[in-house]
Amino acid sequence: MGGRYAVDGRDGRIGKVMGQEGPYVQLRPPGGxxxxxxxxxxxxxxxxxxxxxxxVAxxxxxxxxP
Structure with missing residues (x-):
């Protein structure tokens, strides 16, 4: 699961899947x-x-x- 990109269907944000914490999947924005x-x-x-x-981001x- 980790490292792939996914889209949060609630608001359209794209993020890199970092893992799962409890019932939720954690996403990080591109570029950090x-x-x-x-x-x-x-x-x-x-x-x-x-x-x-x-x-690209x-x-x-x-x-x-730097």
Whole structure:
């Protein structure tokens, strides 16, 4: 499960699946940031465009680091 991208169907945010904590799946925004919890029933797999968007966000964040 961990490391894949998924979309939180409640609000459309894409995140990298970090693991599961209790009844929730934990997602982290592309490029880092604060994780959030999502009920498994609200998740959907990330499509090709979602994954591309996430990878571009990660690359942009990495380019800003010193």
């Amino acid at each position: 940031g604060r994780e959030w919890d999502c009920p498994p029933g609200a998740l959907r797999p990330a499509g090709p465009w979602d994954e591309l968007r996430a990878k 990660e690359a942009n964040q990495a380019s800003r680091l």
